Amino acid sequence: MSEQDSRVMHHPAVVAHRNSRAGDVQLRIADAITKFAGSMPFVYLHAVAFAVWMLSVESSPWPTLTLVVSLEAIFLSTFVMIGQNRQAAFQQIKADHDFVEQELELRTNTELTRAIHLMTTELHRRLIEDGAEQ
Template sequence: MSRSVQHHPAVVAHLEHRASDLQLRIADAITKFAGSMPFVYLHTVVFAVWMVFIESSPWPTLTLVVSLEAIFLSTFVMIGQNRQAAFQHLKADHDFIEQELELKTNTELTRAIHVMTTELHRRLLTRETE
């Protein structure tokens, strides 16, 4: 039995936009890799090899490389946060519109039920008096 998953329309629009923009796909790929354990393992190995075999203490070049990497990684994190904030705003707008529509529909249904109930009550009263 196949189950189709329905995604929120704001999610679908967001994913389509991200898939169409090469820069966003690159930023997503880097952020995804930088937030993974293979990233940690790779850096552990690279730093250990660098400190043992390439440069002697106090590792000035390694410090420069790590500082530059931190600048770029923090930039990618901020890009991701900005994109997430834009997505949340889009989703909130969509949810607000949907809730307004639901409220309007519920109000109309409540009024219709009230009219029908009043009419039923009136008919019952007129039937009892006859």
């Protein structure tokens, strides 16, 4: 965790989700690969690697290069789907957390409204009784 992350307050669902993913080595590896594959260094590395391959490694690089690029696309699309599944799971956890919090807030507001109603009713009753006594 970076210094900036330690200073930022995160949603409890974010913290719980991050902690659950941190406990699974396979998910940490998938997250690291997905993070790198979605970066500009990944693009630069591939541009240089493919240029070197096409210019100096093989005299006819297209069949092998096509095979390598196809296999890489298969694996990268799998990592993209893993990332999408991770995001969907996080969104569900956050939605569940938010729902529980909103229900608690609604219940609290309802209780407060009832208490205010009872106090107002009692106040009106006392005012009417005081007015009738005079």
